Amino acid sequence: MISFEQYAKSFEGTVSALDVAANEETIRQIFRLRDEKNAIILGHNYMPPMIYGLSEESARGDSLLLAQVAAQTSSDVIVLNGVRFMAETAKILNPGKRVLIASKQAGCSLADPIRANEVKQIREEYPGAPVVTYINSYADVKAESDYCCTSANALRVVRHVREEFGTDTVIFLPDTLMGKNLQVELDALKSGIDLIYPGKKNTLMEGSCMVHEQFTANDLKGIRQEYDIPKGGQRRAVLAHWECPPDVIEEADFHGSTTQMMGYVREHKLEKAYLATECEMAANLQQQLPCVEFVRACLVFCPHMQQITLKGILHALETGDEDLHEVNVDEDIRVRALAPIERMISIS
Numbered sequence: 001m002i003s004f005e006q007y008a009k010s011f012e013g014t015v016s017a018l019d020v021a022a023n024e025e026t027i028r029q030i031f032r033l034r035d036e037k038n039a040i041i042l043g044h045n046y047m048p049p050m051i052y053g054l055s056e057e058s059a060r061g062d063s064l065l066l067a068q069v070a071a072q073t074s075s076d077v078i079v080l081n082g083v084r085f086m087a088e089t090a091k092i093l094n095p096g097k098r099v100l101i102a103s104k105q106a107g108c109s110l111a112d113p114i115r116a117n118e119v120k121q122i123r124e125e126y127p128g129a130p131v132v133t134y135i136n137s138y139a140d141v142k143a144e145s146d147y148c149c150t151s152a153n154a155l156r157v158v159r160h161v162r163e164e165f166g167t168d169t170v171i172f173l174p175d176t177l178m179g180k181n182l183q184v185e186l187d188a189l190k191s192g193i194d195l196i197y198p199g200k201k202n203t204l205m206e207g208s209c210m211v212h213e214q215f216t217a218n219d220l221k222g223i224r225q226e227y228d229i230p231k232g233g234q235r236r237a238v239l240a241h242w243e244c245p246p247d248v249i250e251e252a253d254f255h256g257s258t259t260q261m262m263g264y265v266r267e268h269k270l271e272k273a274y275l276a277t278e279c280e281m282a283a284n285l286q287q288q289l290p291c292v293e294f295v296r297a298c299l300v301f302c303p304h305m306q307q308i309t310l311k312g313i314l315h316a317l318e319t320g321d322e323d324l325h326e327v328n329v330d331e332d333i334r335v336r337a338l339a340p341i342e343r344m345i346s347i348s
Helices: 004-009 017-022 024-036 063-072 084-093 116-125 139-143 154-165 176-188 217-227 246-251 258-267 280-288 310-319 331-347
Strands: 039-044 077-081 098-100 131-134 147-149 169-173 194-196 236-241 254-256 272-276
Touching: 004 017, 004 024, 017 024, 024 039, 024 310, 039 063, 039 084, 063 077, 063 084, 063 331, 077 084, 077 310, 084 098, 084 139, 084 331, 116 131, 116 139, 116 169, 131 154, 139 331, 147 154, 147 331, 154 169, 154 176, 154 331, 169 176, 176 194, 176 246, 217 236, 217 246, 217 272, 236 246, 236 258, 254 258, 258 280, 272 280
Parallel strands: 039 077, 077 098, 131 147, 131 169, 169 194, 236 254, 236 272
Antiparallel strands: none
16 A cells, blocks of 8 residues: 555655645545545546555556446545546446445536437437447446446447447447547448448537537647657657547547557556547656656646545545545446446457
């Protein structure tokens, strides 16, 4: 378990010692309650460094990794430092554990437009077509789906589903921009798959991440020019998340999930990188990879992720308040939502 001393030392050169010192009492209390209540603290890549640092290295990552850790943990309590759908996924996978979140108001602009009724609606429009639901969705949506996926495995899952169901039409929810990007990849592979996502041949409200939709191809070109990151360079690169607009994906040197982006930086031994994703990810990577210069020309923060605070985490551990912090999922929905998640994990 991380001690306060190890926690404070990990920020040398990246986070002000004054900031750590100002929050020392809160952090020490979080660690004390973590130990007393046999809790595991899971940290998403988009958490601010001082929250991300509360988690062990093996308990930090993207949605897929956090789901896998939540499913396997023997801890009595899971503290999910991410948004609400992630906490729901943890409860779905490990119902015997208590799942807490600093704020149940931490929603998701991408998940909000699509709920169970919208899944049923599009199933009626495309009878027999399998539904692949992005992990960035609520439990009731997962419960109406055939498979879940993450940004790390979406392409693999969609292709697998096509073979399993024997149909060229696959429904992908709820991310319109990611759906467009996946269709480009599928066409390049000559897969023959027609991916139906919100807004394509249907009347569903388009879904997009309020962070990633803000990036533009011109933004990336400007970064390249200002920070000397030529396209196709050997040790310098612009990376983008799957949820960005298609022209941003085209302009980037690499696109993928947060974990895949981190892997690219390491594998290519980059000396300079710009990440077109939530700004806190670059801050966290800078701490882990001090030899890489991460261009921090980013002003795009997720307001939902920012609702997870140190004081909120402490309050969750102190009180376990059902209304404010504890995440539960109706058992019928949980059981039905578990199946598509387990199918995803089985082929990941």
